[in-house]
Amino acid sequence: EAGVAQSPRYKIIEKRQSVAFWCNPISGHATLYWYQQILGQGPKLLIQFQNNGVVDDSQLPKDRFSAERLKGVDSTLKIQPAKLEDSAVYLCASSSADRTPRNEQFFGPGTRLTVL
Amino acid sequence: AQKITQTQPGMFVQEKEAVTLDCTYDTSDPSYGLFWYKQPSSGEMIFLIYQGSYDQQNATEGRYSLNFQKARKSANLVISASQLGDSAMYFCAMREGGNQFYFGTGTSLTVIP
Numbered sequence: 001e002a003g004v005a006q007s008p009r010y011k012i013i014e015k016r017q018s019v020a021f022w023c024n025p026i027s028g029h030a031t032l033y034w035y036q037q038i039l040g041q042g043p044k045l046l047i048q049f050q051n052n053g054v055v056d057d058s059q060l061p062k063d064r065f066s067a068e069r070l071k072g073v074d075s076t077l078k079i080q081p082a083k084l085e086d087s088a089v090y091l092c093a094s095s096s097a098d099r100t101p102r103n104e105q106f107f108g109p110g111t112r113l114t115v116l
Numbered sequence: 117a118q119k120i121t122q123t124q125p126g127m128f129v130q131e132k133e134a135v136t137l138d139c140t141y142d143t144s145d146p147s148y149g150l151f152w153y154k155q156p157s158s159g160e161m162i163f164l165i166y167q168g169s170y171d172q173q174n175a176t177e178g179r180y181s182l183n184f185q186k187a188r189k190s191a192n193l194v195i196s197a198s199q200l201g202d203s204a205m206y207f208c209a210m211r212e213g214g215n216q217f218y219f220g221t222g223t224s225l226t227v228i229p
Binding site: 033041042043044045048056089091093100101102103104105106107108109110112 | 120147148149151153158159160161163166168169207211212213216217219220221222
């Protein structure tokens with residue numbers, strides 16, 4: 001089966017500019033996650049969707065970050081305006097709706113964002 | 117409190133030797149799952165091994181095994197016969213019943229020829 005797709009793979013922008021990332025999860029996966037991974041740290045959950053509804057966005061900086069999953073399939077994450085500290089890898093992951101602990105997340109290749 | 121704690125920022129191991137990467141966790145949920153992921157320099161997260169809270173035996177997957185000590189809330193990853201390609205970041209993660217996923221800060225493993 002096809003894995004989680006993300007684009008672009010790399011993005012360089014200047015501070016105060018806007019940027020958007022796209023994610024297409026594995027077919028049939030109801031749950032989609034966006035993570036921010038700053039260099040040298042573990043992934044931090046930004047937002048979790050179940051179908052097209054938000055399950056958890058408690059760590060999403062809502063003054064500048066937004067995300068949507070309108071049709072319950074692919075998703076976009078936007079930063080507007082970007083700050084220097086937003087430089088990170090943005091990882092998208094998906095899993096089935098199964099709520100058992102064994103339910104594994106599958107990760108995309110990530111988008112490496114550099115804010116100058 | 118941190119849900120997942122990895123106390124070893126960096127580890128070195130000689131090629132062909134075994135290495136243990138530490139992970140402790142914190143949860144009051146009786147049903148949970150523990151995962152280990154490998155992240156090479158290319159950036160993708162690769163699933164390695166899973167241990168369920170109700171599993172009676174320690175999980176094994178090829179050269180990876182998990183030393184699960186439930187009472188101590190630890191889930192250490194053991195890599196046997198290390199290879200140069202094992203050099204990467206390793207993350208311990210936990211899923212609780214609410215479908216939330218928590219990651220540790222990772223351990224950087226370097227395999228020395």
